[in-house]
Amino acid sequence: MPSSEAPPEFLSSVKLKYVRLGYQYLANHMATVLLVPVMVGFLLEALKQDPAELVSLWRALGISAVQILSTFFVLVLVGTAYFMSRPRPVYLVDFACFRPASNCRVPFATFLEHARLMPFFDEKSVRFQVRILERSGLGEETCLPPANHYIPPRASLEAARAEAELVIFSAVDELIAKTGVKPKDIDILVVNCSLFCPTPSLSAMVVNKYKLRSNILSFNLSGMGCSAGLISIDLARDLLQAHPNSYALVISTEIITPNYYAGNERAMLLPNCLFRMGAAALLLSNCRRDRGRAKYRLLHVVRSHKGADDRAYRCVFEEEDRDGNSGINLSKDLMAIAGEALKTNITTVGPLVLPVTEQLRFLASLVARRLMGASRPGWRPYIPDFKRAFEHFCIHAGGRAVIDELQRSLGLSAANVEASRMALHRFGNTSSSSLWYELGYIEAKGRMRRGDRVWMIGFGSGFKCNSAVWRCLRSVSTPVDGPWTDCIHRYPVDIPEVVKLL
Amino acid sequence: MTAGRERRVTLCAKTTAVSAIPVRPGKTHPLSALDHAMARHFLRLVFYFRAAPTLTKSRLMNSLSEVLSYYPAVTGRLHREPVEDAAGGGSEWRWVVKCNDAGLRLVEARAHTTLDEWLASATDGEEMDLAHSEPMGHDTSIWSPYCVQLTEFDDGAVAIGLSSAHINADLTSAILIVRAWSDAHRRACIVFPPFLHAPALDPRPNPNPNSALFSSKSAAAAASTEPAATTKMSSATFVFSDASVKSLLSDAGDASPFDALAALFWTRIAAPELGAADLTLGIDMRKRMHAPLPYAFYGNAFHFYRVRGVDLGAGLSRVAAEIRRVGEGVREEDFWEAVEWLHERRPGRREAEPAFQVYGPELTCVEVDRDAFAYGTPFEDNDGCRPAHVTCRVDGTEGAGLVLVMPAAAEGAARQVVVTLPDDVVAKVCRDAAIAKYEPTVLFAPAGVKKG
DSSP: OOOOOOOOOGSSSSHHHHHHHHHHHHHHTTHHHHHHHHHHHHHHHHHHSSSHHHHHHHHHHHHHHHHHHEEEEEEHHHHHHHHSSOOOOOOEEEEEEEEOOOOGBBBHHHHHHHHHHHOOOOOOHHHHHHHHHHTTTTTTTTTTTTTGGGGSOOHHHHHHHHHHHHHHHHHHHHHOOOOOOOGGGGGGEEEEEESSSSSSSSHHHHHHHHHHHOOOOOOOOOOGGGGHHHHHHHHHHHHHHHSOOEEEEEEEEEEEEGOOSSOOOGGGGGGHHHHHHHHHHHHEOOOOGGGOSSSHHHEEEEEEOOSSHHHHTTSEEEETTTTTTEEEEEOTTTHHHHHHHHHHHHHHHHHHSSSSHHHHHHHHHHHHHHHHOOOOTTTTOOOGGGGGGGGGEEEOOOHHHHHHHHHHHHHHTTTTHHHHHHHHHHHOOOOGGGGHHHHHHHHTTTTTOOOEEEEEEEEEETTTTEEEEEEEEEEOOOSOOOOTTTTGGGGOOOOOOSOOOO | TTSOOSSSEEEEEEEEOOOOOOOOOEEEEEHHHHHHHHTTTTEEEEEEEOOOOTTTTHHHHHHHHHTTTTOOSSSSSSEEEOOOOTTTTTOOOEEEEEOOOOOOOEEEEEEOOOOOHHHHHHHHHGGGGGOOOOOOSSSGGOOSEEEEEEEEEETTTEEEEEEEETTTTTHHHHHHHHHHHHHHHOOOSSSSSBBBBGGGGSSSSSOOOOOOEEEEHHHHHHHSSSSOOOOOEEEEEEEEHHHHHHHHHHOOOOOOOOHHHHHHHHHHHHTTSHHHHHHHEEEETTTTSSOOOOOOOSOOOOEEEEEEEEEEGOOOHHHHHHHHHHHHOOOOOHHHHHHHHHTTTTTTTTTOOOOOOOOOOEEEEEOTTOOOOOGOSSSSSSSSGGSSSEEEEEEOOOOOOOEEEOOSSTTTTTTEEEEEEEEEHHHHHHHHHHHTTTOEEEESSSTTTTOO
């Protein structure tokens, strides 16, 4: 709950609300507000004059044809240079998410039974996993890959490849069906999967399956954590600036078959409980002709890397425990570091997206703090109201704690984070593809209208915080064919604080 | 048993099959008094199917998930629920299936032989390698009462083994689970969806508890303070063709195939002592009630009754006629009285008595699958994919043994008889001339017994 004192009576009266709205409109459209009266006045003055007087006034200026022509030429030159140097627009034509089969699902009771039956977990580890699962915010329909359902899990290279093929190919098949793009037309391919990195790479696997062109620009990003989806988009965007009229296929996934932690270190057991199967495939384009059919346009991508700080660097660390089992160690100050990374990120995103009034307020608060001294009690730094800049928020569904922390620090309402919570409940933490499941939720609920802006925030190991800002180009009408098709009518659900399992 | 021969079945992996649709939280399925009485027994079924294109492990697991959505009681776990006691004692409990959506255990295995070779040469012990089951242990919350084993043979044939605690379901329910699975696999409508209504077998408003049979069993169990010298039991399967059964019926006079076969095996097991003898019989009461229960009523609904003082030397037809007479005389009233008697003495109550064997220890003969569901479970859309063979066994039948009579693969009056008897009696019965007269095919006999 965002904490704020109850506003005094007069502040909440209706008349003052309109005064505030008027002020906001004035400040945000300052240029228009200043220019329009000037232009109107000028026009009225010109209309009052006699046409013959206007002509003689024009002649009196003594501008020759050459000067007019050269002015015109200069204007054309400047205009062309301006338009050529602007970055190419990047459109998201469409995206598709992997839909897990319901026989891969992991009910809580099954997960706990398996944890008890595994020979390598001791009693304390089992109880810890129970506590995590109870408070995780996951539902009963999240899915694990088939290899992780065995007692004990049968993780092999072959099983990991099988999971990769299953999730990636079904997402890409769905994307091709939705967009009608021909595989031979794809010019850029970026695949990101943090924990599984075989040879040949997953991007080579995609090239092989879909028979992509031999001069494709393919990239495989591994080891970059849960925010790698936005890093891939940034890379694709930069490539699309260099190559006109191109299509970029971006695939975000996380392969969890090889990463089951079989030890008893508590900090390393969390990924077992939270990570689930998922993948997303997107088609980006910089062709002007796709503007009509594209769903979104990429406005900004902002990346912040806190790796220079040792504490942030070791915050999410893959290592071996005392018994030689490798797993991902999540440190206790993960939330604090995430908060700092977010602050760095929004410091850059803020000026790009916030309306002028919010920026003025933030500036005022900054100046006031500097003048009055930061030690004045009760004076908390002003957090800009991002709800005024965005209609929808997609927060990486890393866990309930992450979503709670972001809701609190950004002052978001429950409705703003609903997409993230419901995606966590239905699909679990699908790592880099979770942002796309959340966007799919917003679309499936019919809330995406033309002109809406979406803010995607991803966190990942390193410690990185990346954001992307999208604008919706055409309203998405329900029903939407996607991963939420057969369950959207049941959402939103009320997720209890603690689910009693035992 | 299989001394000197390597095990031909290797278990590859163990997993859990979950239902496709989550179970509504908080659902429970209470068990009836009859269920509680069956605590000492386990069912083992094996269905053999010849190779077919859709009979792959992955597709079978998919269809199993779909069918489990209809059976929340199968994917649940047994739980001792404290019962509100009128006297305020608070120490009473009853078994309840907590439908917590945990799934059922699934074991994948490989058999290093072809199906035909297996049917020709496997022994009774080897056959139970195809229906893996896990002992209950002390913690029932993580023990799956059901265990399905999918075994692949070298020629692509598949054996589906289902083992279950008898406390959850009787043979009819277990067979209909596999039947529903086959319907789901063919993407056809499930013809016998489960009827999960435990209060169907609650005692009547004016109970009249009375069961001579169970009283004597209970007394015998209480009396035997030292553990009975467990005679080693083995099993054999006799498959009688349509013609054989018809010729048997002509010898046995006016009797049903069950009566005739029960009489035949009873006389031959008891031979050479052919005096007055008693036999315990069991039948499915689902359709013999005034308000009949659906076939797919989930739970135990068998009634056990005794045939007393039959002179086994009087000839096959007389014995069969006697069995038939007593069978027809079974009233629904007897069944309800037995259920009410069990209700008063169910485990968990203060008046509970120690658990006794329901199938045995005296010789018991049970008619299974009267309506031929087991062989009517094709997993593919052509009739050629009906099971090649179905085996039903019940564990925990120490003593004189158990004779199960059920329909066979062939149409018509063909029957198969699965006997679980002490070692020496099985050997005797397999070599018996009176039975061999009807030319049964003997399958899954113990090693060392000459077949035919």
